[in-house]
Amino acid sequence: MANTIRIKRGLNINLIGEATKEISSIEAGNFAIKPTDFLGVFPRLLVKEGDTVKAGTPLFIDKYRDNIVFTSPVSGVIEEISRGDKRVLEEIRIKSTDKPDYEDFGKSDPAKSNREEIIVKLLKSGAWAMIRQRPYTTIANPSDTPKGIYVSGFDTAPLAPDYSMIVKDSVTDFQAGIDVLTKLGGAPVKLGLPGGKNDFPSVSNTDITYFEGPHPAGNVGIQIHKTNPINKGEIVWVVNPQDVIIIGRLFTKGIYDTSIIIPFCGSEIKNPKYYRTFKGASVRSLAKNNLAEGTLRFISGNVLTGTRIKSDGYLGFYHNQFTVIPEGNYFEFFGWALPGLNKFSFSKSFFSYLTPNRKYRLDTNFHGAERAYVMTGQYEQVFPMDIYPMQLIKACLAENIEMMENLGIYEVDEEDFALIEYIDTSKTEVQHIIRKGLDLIRKEMS
Amino acid sequence: MKALRNYLDKIKPQFKEGGKFEKLHSTFDAIETFLFVPDKTTFKGSHIRDVIDLKRTMSMVIIAMIPALLFGIWNTGYQHFLSLGQEVDFMQIIGYGLLKVIPIVAVSYIAGLGVEFIFAQIRHEEVNEGFLVSGMLIPLVMPVDVPLWMVAIATIFAVIIGKEAFGGTGMNVFNPALLARAFIFFAYPAKISGDTIWTGGLTKGEGVIDGFSGATPLSKAASGAIDQIPSLHDLFFGFIPGSIGETSKLAILLGAVILIVTGIGSWRIMLAGLLGGVTMTLIFNAFAANAYMTLSPLTQVMMGSFLFGMVFMATDPVTASQTNRGKWIYGFLAGLLAIMIRVFNPAYPEGVMLSILLMNAFAPLIDYYVVEANIKRRLKRAAKLVKS
Incomplete structure (x- = not known):
């Protein structure tokens, strides 16, 4: 019997620009893989500009874990390989061909394959990169045995995609993907679903827990913490539902088909809706003629944890939505003193709390400047873990590894701190601080 | 614009x-x-940020203190003319109150912000907003006849030794406003105790009428004159002598409502403090060794600066316990000790200041044990796993 866990502490940020539930298809034409999306990976290039690739052709490997291969999401020609500061490999851009061409990895039934065969197939196709581990949120190590594999079947972040709808679109592939993960983990996949009414299709080989409550209830890290928290030395694997579908296709069709359904959302998208495209799609042609006037912030992912991209940038490997909001580069006369009827705030010091169901057009203004930690007890209100967030943040700042471990650093990911960063009166870079703490431990432990 | x-x-x-x-x-x-709120935009991490900032937070606390300040101004004038036995109109009362209170507020802000600005410049930091609240709290906990130079020295001492020496806003161990008061209390005890300093002009002995003592309810209680304690009605509305902001419980409760509704003041500390005070009083009632111990919890809580301390002083998020569980313990003990010190200390009638400062010192220890409990829980969970 599946049980329901009620999450009380958190915050839903209601933004204007939710995608309507219709799916359009568009040919993006331009795609890119960004090696910087993969934490801790040192890329060694296998292709050069002008090479022709199929979907599933290796583009680069990790220098230190050379069995982990990163492949092309589409078929086409390598148009450009761009490097940034210190020659960091930034983007491998691919101009796609009209007719998709796939590397053949062979159809197989996950139920009849053994674990080793499955791992080899996932590694070869590049789909392995979709399986990430906690702690650290790096790509999983194929030689590890995780204590569980977790999939969160819903996302509570602002304007997040509706995974029930997306999974319904490819139920058989999703089921195949779940079967693959069940084989990998040696146990049914831990699936987190929204409590109450939900129309997530029924799938077998899963161990379902329902989560009720505001964001971050949909964060897989919160779901792990609530059901089976990670202790030092333990590893769990996590996969996004959309990636489960891609993994499934690798077995049902035998190809690395990175087709995904992405909401184009945010207050500055004129007609927000879902689009069918492939991983790493360029947003330029997709967003063309669909944008409001003004200086805009383009975000691959959601407004809390996404990455800032250019207006002609590409979606990140792990991102499942594209958000556009206005930039906030303006001065506001006595902005801090006004009653704030139309300003959204978690605190009740603005009168907007009288209208809780309103949707807001929020911009990127910082609304202040960095300060010392003063408002104690504030973070806990949006952090539904049995962890003291401010104490953990301070341990990270002090680079005190023992303290970080004691306070539960292995159970958290930077995305779990995104709401804290949002509501923070002191305007500190909370996610960055946690990431640095995690990176420090990862380096010390390896 | x-x-x-x-x-x-x-x-x-x-x-x-x-x-x-x-x-x-x-x-x-x-x-x-x-x-102007700056035009700075987010560059990493969350792309949106809450509109709240420290300026907003601090201004909310100041708004919460305004009822107490306004009543304090009125009461200063009221007590003054009462001591003279003169019947005057409302405007004269307010006029006198403004004349006495505003200079104290001004001196507190000028001295404190001056120090803050200098330290911010030395550190190449932006000026923290913390003092905006301390600067208002200091006048509210002063007797109205306190010399202005003393306010200035106390404020400067509190900001430098109490705050900047520890690293500035957010790092201090003791509540700066209470430290300012404690400084005067220990350096110039005569200026902050006795019966004359609570009423404007009384120190100079301007033609006081017979029967007006100027003594606060607490000093009456301490001297054993229990029957002279004003009625609950007067204690609640605040028609009594006392520090500028502490007398009207109604004004303080209004402030408490603002702090709790906006979520800026910790309701946990306020409630725990109240519970602590009531608990101690009930214990005293049970023993009833002297007349002071027989006072009802309601009277104890409404006398002196107990409510003011619990609402505005103990709730300082920096010097209080920082964990929610710790806040309960901290608040409860602060309330408990306030009443205990008040009743037992023969030298000084009020115990709230010393009690909160003492709890400020213990707050990190409380947090240490609360966090340690969390750590132990985590280690135990991991140990259980190793066994199985």
Whole structure:
């Protein structure tokens, strides 16, 4: 019997620009893989500009874990390989061909394959990169045995995609993907679903827990913490539902088909809706003629944890939505003193709390400047873990590894701190601080 | 507004490093960000940020203190003319109150902010907003006849030794406003106790009528004159002598409501403090060794600065316990000790200041044990796993 866990502490940020539930298809034409999306990976290039690739052709490997291969999401020609500061490999851009061409990895039934065969197939196709581990949120190590594999079947972040709808679109592939993960983990996949009414299709080989409550209830890290928290030395694997579908296709069709359904959302998208495209799609042609006037912030992912991209940038490997909001580069006369009827705030010091169901057009203004930690007890209100967030943040700042471990650093990911960063009166870079703490431990432990 | 903005933009370069007024950089920055929320945008992490900032937070606390301040101004005038036995109209009362209270407020702000601005410049930091609240709290906990130079010295002491020495806002161990009061209390005890300092003009002995003592309810209680304690009605509304902001419980409760509704003041500390005070009083009632011990919890809580301390002082988020569980313990003990010190200490009638300062010192220890419990729980969970 599946049980329901009620999450009380958190915050839903209601933004204007939710995608309507219709799916359009568009040919993006331009795609890119960004090696910087993969934490801790040192890329060694296998292709050069002008090479022709199929979907599933290796583009680069990790220098230190050379069995982990990163492949092309589409078929086409390598148009450009761009490097940034210190020659960091930034983007491998691919101009796609009209007719998709796939590397053949062979159809197989996950139920009849053994674990080793499955791992080899996932590694070869590049789909392995979709399986990430906690702690650290790096790509999983194929030689590890995780204590569980977790999939969160819903996302509570602002304007997040509706995974029930997306999974319904490819139920058989999703089921195949779940079967693959069940084989990998040696146990049914831990699936987190929204409590109450939900129309997530029924799938077998899963161990379902329902989560009720505001964001971050949909964060897989919160779901792990609530059901089976990670202790030092333990590893769990996590996969996004959309990636489960891609993994499934690798077995049902035998190809690395990175087709995904992405909401184009945010207050500055004129007609927000879902689009069918492939991983790493360029947003330029997709967003063309669909944008409001003004200086805009383009975000691959959601407004809390996404990455800032250019207006002609590409979606990140792990991102499942594209958000556009206005930039906030303006001065506001006595902005801090006004009653704030139309300003959204978690605190009740603005009168907007009288209208809780309103949707807001929020911009990127910082609304202040960095300060010392003063408002104690504030973070806990949006952090539904049995962890003291401010104490953990301070341990990270002090680079005190023992303290970080004691306070539960292995159970958290930077995305779990995104709401804290949002509501923070002191305007500190909370996610960055946690990431640095995690990176420090990862380096010390390896 | 455009013109003002343009003017600021024009003079801004002079305050940057290498500019003519670079030594005033922090000051310029403070004034600029006071007038305009900066145009800074997010660059990493969350792309949106809550509109709340420390300025907003602190101004909410100040708004919460305004009822107490306004009543304090009125009561200063009221007590003064009462001592003279004169019947005067409302405007005269307010006029006298303003004349006495506003200079104290001004001195507190000028002295404190002066120190803050200097330290911000030395540290190349922006000016923290913390003192905006301390600067208002200090006058509210002063007797009205306190000499202004003493307020200045106490404020400077509190900000330098109490705050900047520890690293500035957010790092201090003791509540700066209470430290300012404690400074006067220990350095000039005669100026902050006795019966004459609570009423404007009484120190100089201006023609006081017979029967007006100027003694606060607490000093009456301490001297055993239990029957002379004013009625609950007077204690609640605050028609009694006392520190400027502490007398009206109604005004303080209004402030408490503002702090709790906005979520800025910790209701846990306020409630726990109240529970602590009531618990101690009930214990005293059970023993009833002297008349003071027989006072009802309601009277105890409404006398002196108990409510003011629990609402505005104990709730300082920096010097209180920082964990929610710790806040319960901290608040409860602060309330408990306040009543205990008040009843037992023969030297000084009020115990709230010492009690909160004492709990400030213990707050990190409380947090240590609360966090340690969390750590132990985590280790136990891991140990259980190893066994199985």
